[in-house]
Amino acid sequence: MTDIALAPPSLDLRHMVRRKLFPTPLSGLVSLIGIALISWLAWALIRWAILDAVFFGTPDECKQAAGACWAVITTRWRLMFFGLYPYDEHWRSAFGCLTLIAVIVLSCIPWFWTALRISVLWVVSFTIFVVLMRGGLFGLSVITEDKWGGLALSIFIFAGTSLLGMPLAIMLALLRRSPLPLVAKLSGLFIDTVRSLPLITILFTVAILLPIIVPGLAGTKITRVICGMAVFFAAYQAEIIRSGIQSLPVGQEEAAKALGLNYWQRTRKIILPQAFRRALPPTVSQFAISFKEVALVIVIGIFDFLASGNAAYGSGDWAFAYVEVYAFMAFVYFIFVFSLSRYGAYLERRMRVGK
Amino acid sequence: MFQSRKTNAFLIQAVIGLVVVAALVLFVRYAQRSLEAQNMTSGFAFLWRSTGWDVGFSLIPYTINDPYWRVILVGILNTLFLGLIGLALATIIGIIVGALRTSVNPVMSFLGTLYVESIRNVPMILQAFFWYAVFTHLPPPRQSIDLGGMMFLSARGIFVPWLNVSTFAAGFAGVAFGCAVLLALTFSLLPRRSLFQRTLYPKLSRLALLGGILFAAAVLFFGRNTDGLFQLPQLKGLNFTGGLRVSPEFAALLTAMSLYGGAFLGEIIRAGFLSVNRGQIEAAHALGLSGWHVFTRVRLPLALRAVLPTLTNQYVWLIKATTLGIAVGFSDFFLVISTSINQSGQTLELIAILMAGFLVINNVLAGVMNFINARIKLRGTQLRI
Numbered sequence: 001m002t003d004i005a006l007a008p009p010s011l012d013l014r015h016m017v018r019r020k021l022f023p024t025p026l027s028g029l030v031s032l033i034g035i036a037l038i039s040w041l042a043w044a045l046i047r048w049a050i051l052d053a054v055f056f057g058t059p060d061e062c063k064q065a066a067g068a069c070w071a072v073i074t075t076r077w078r079l080m081f082f083g084l085y086p087y088d089e090h091w092r093s094a095f096g097c098l099t100l101i102a103v104i105v106l107s108c109i110p111w112f113w114t115a116l117r118i119s120v121l122w123v124v125s126f127t128i129f130v131v132l133m134r135g136g137l138f139g140l141s142v143i144t145e146d147k148w149g150g151l152a153l154s155i156f157i158f159a160g161t162s163l164l165g166m167p168l169a170i171m172l173a174l175l176r177r178s179p180l181p182l183v184a185k186l187s188g189l190f191i192d193t194v195r196s197l198p199l200i201t202i203l204f205t206v207a208i209l210l211p212i213i214v215p216g217l218a219g220t221k222i223t224r225v226i227c228g229m230a231v232f233f234a235a236y237q238a239e240i241i242r243s244g245i246q247s248l249p250v251g252q253e254e255a256a257k258a259l260g261l262n263y264w265q266r267t268r269k270i271i272l273p274q275a276f277r278r279a280l281p282p283t284v285s286q287f288a289i290s291f292k293e294v295a296l297v298i299v300i301g302i303f304d305f306l307a308s309g310n311a312a313y314g315s316g317d318w319a320f321a322y323v324e325v326y327a328f329m330a331f332v333y334f335i336f337v338f339s340l341s342r343y344g345a346y347l348e349r350r351m352r353v354g355k
Numbered sequence: 356m357f358q359s360r361k362t363n364a365f366l367i368q369a370v371i372g373l374v375v376v377a378a379l380v381l382f383v384r385y386a387q388r389s390l391e392a393q394n395m396t397s398g399f400a401f402l403w404r405s406t407g408w409d410v411g412f413s414l415i416p417y418t419i420n421d422p423y424w425r426v427i428l429v430g431i432l433n434t435l436f437l438g439l440i441g442l443a444l445a446t447i448i449g450i451i452v453g454a455l456r457t458s459v460n461p462v463m464s465f466l467g468t469l470y471v472e473s474i475r476n477v478p479m480i481l482q483a484f485f486w487y488a489v490f491t492h493l494p495p496p497r498q499s500i501d502l503g504g505m506m507f508l509s510a511r512g513i514f515v516p517w518l519n520v521s522t523f524a525a526g527f528a529g530v531a532f533g534c535a536v537l538l539a540l541t542f543s544l545l546p547r548r549s550l551f552q553r554t555l556y557p558k559l560s561r562l563a564l565l566g567g568i569l570f571a572a573a574v575l576f577f578g579r580n581t582d583g584l585f586q587l588p589q590l591k592g593l594n595f596t597g598g599l600r601v602s603p604e605f606a607a608l609l610t611a612m613s614l615y616g617g618a619f620l621g622e623i624i625r626a627g628f629l630s631v632n633r634g635q636i637e638a639a640h641a642l643g644l645s646g647w648h649v650f651t652r653v654r655l656p657l658a659l660r661a662v663l664p665t666l667t668n669q670y671v672w673l674i675k676a677t678t679l680g681i682a683v684g685f686s687d688f689f690l691v692i693s694t695s696i697n698q699s700g701q702t703l704e705l706i707a708i709l710m711a712g713f714l715v716i717n718n719v720l721a722g723v724m725n726f727i728n729a730r731i732k733l734r735g736t737q738l739r740i
Contacts, residue, residue: 020461021460021461021462182368196718200678288476295481296478298480322485322489326488330477330482334473
């Protein structure tokens with residue numbers, strides 16, 4: 001009888017490995033093949049990217065090496081990050097870039113999550129960026145938008161899109177919930193039309209065709225691109241906000257009405273703060289999507305990060321090093337998008353705990 | 356202000372409606388006038404003018420003397436062709452990745468995670484550029500990479516074996532097979548009200564599919580050219596003859612689309628697998644079904660049913676992603692429209708066609724998916740927690 005006393009769950013490492021990886025012979029075989037595949041991949045990657053790689057040097061030295069040619073990055077990194085921005089003024093572009101990245105990081109801190117703080121933060125830093133990049137003030141030389149480029153331009157377009165798109169999204173979401181059926185229908189029609197179009201077609205229309213259709217149009221190509229992207233972002237974000245609003249209990253709005261709050265007070269103090277809280281994880285992932293979508297502006301001839309990367313290997317000497325250039329750009333995008341999406345997943349977990 | 360809230364609301368809406376309509380009319384009039392000032396005519400008469408330029412890839416015969424409507428049709432067919440193959444490949448990859456991600460084996464789930472995270476966080480256009488660079492940097496045809504004497508990878512494209520049949524037989528077999536698939540789909544989606552229908556329709560569906568395959572195979576066999584049913588690509592001089600050439604543009608776009616779409620679909624299908632109640636799987640095991648049958652008959656169908664609406668959105672998104680053709684030079688709908696705008700100057704009309712085209716394609720796709728969803732969704736009050 002004493003033999004069948006239950007053994008306590010074993011925390012022994014050997015047992016854990018055995019239970020997880022080799023529960024049955026077939027599963028064990030699959031594990032072994034998988035481990036072999038992963039180690040082979042990792043080893044090949046390390047050899048290619050680090051051990052056999054050339055980090056500094058000329059194209060000829062690269063061609064003789066078996067591994068990656070990171071020399072193309074170390075020689076051309078300024079082109080990739082700053083585009084055609086004047087060489088001596090690169091520090092301005094770098095500082096501007098860092099400001100915007102700092103703002104993106106700061107926006108993730110809950111202390112900034114009030115309408116006033118977040119908008120002040122974004123407007124101020126956006127102004128700092130534009131002043132730094134454009135110049136003309138404080139003795140900085142004027143550098144017009146057509147000279148901007150590289151990663152700095154990509155981040156600028158992303159920040160502009162978010163800054164313009166978010167208020168627009170809130171407006172569209174509120175309009176779609178309007179008690180007037182015509183207003184709600186029109187807003188819905190607008191959102192659904194924009195959502196069913198590919199972003200490239202919208203960018204193409206606002207950047208290339210609008211100046212032909214309306215000749216005396218103000219604004220540079222980049223401003224128009226930001227407007228187009230903001231409209232596209234807003235159409236998606238509006239639906240996220242609307243779903244946040246709809247997930248609120250009806251009692252919230254009714255209670256606010258009963259307290260005698262008017263529409264704007266209800267929206268500002270009761271509805272939107274709660275809706276945003278609920279819609280936060282999908283909002284963060286929408287920002288991540290939007291960051292990736294900025295890469296599309298290359299199609300309409302804007303010299304963004306991707307375009308300057310293409311230029312970095314495109315001309316003669318480095319043409320063979322395309323894998324390295326794309327791997328590097330993919331890595332930069334990965335850092336941005338992966339950290340945003342991890343942050344979104346963290347928020348989602350944290351909010352589920354509260355329920 | 357007025358007698359009732361109702362009249363008030365009506366008047367406000369009437370004013371808003373009028374303002375919106377007036378703004379639209381004024382904008383279109385203004386645009387037309389400014390385009391006319393640049394010597395551009397308006398109207399759809401240009402659709403019957405010949406284009407004078409060629410496209411890189413076409414499923415139907417097309418020459419530079421053909422009219423604009425035909426080149427637009429070529430673009431739409433290319434988009435649908437690339438989109439459907441891309442969706443199919445992405446779905447297969449997605450199912451594999453989703454199954455890997457939910458595997459109890461930590462090594463397998465790590466592989467799945469590795470794939471999803473490394474693909475999903477990099478813009479698709481960057482991946483399209485990368486694959487295009489890879490496919491155009493392959494060696495020239497003479498030094499092409501030979502895969503068992505059947506497939507050849509070269510900078511001019513990928514050459515694969517292809518059926519050696521007359522054009523008529525190929526078209527006829529394709530149409531017959533398409534009809535059979537439609538018939539089979541209809542039978543499997545028809546409402547099954549009686550027990551008789553419930554046993555008959557699946558049989559009819561299978562019969563239609565089998566008949567279609569056999570019929571198409573027979574047509575292909577009797578319509579074959581004199582020198583064998585299959586044709587291998589062969590190096591003649593500086594290029595390959597015979598077989599089928601997959602252009603680098605198409606290959607790059609298809610690769611990027613299937614890999615990128617596969618990562619996203621994998622995440623959706625994973626959520627579906629996770630939503631399948633453990634009890635259902637345990638019940639299937641208890642009934643003595645094998646692991647493979649538990650997967651194909653219980654887990655996969657339940658998972659797909661649970662995520663079909665989300666899948667629809669992702670499918671619509673992937674169809675829209677074919678517009679990246681402009682980045683690598685594949686003649687999809689959007690590239691054809693933008694070239695037409697450059698060449699003919701009929702900006703407003705072509706933009707209208709582009710928007711209408713995408714609205715129709717996306718809504719039809721969403722409609723079909725929603726119809727399938729409505730037909731196959733789980734009925735009754737199944738508790739699926």
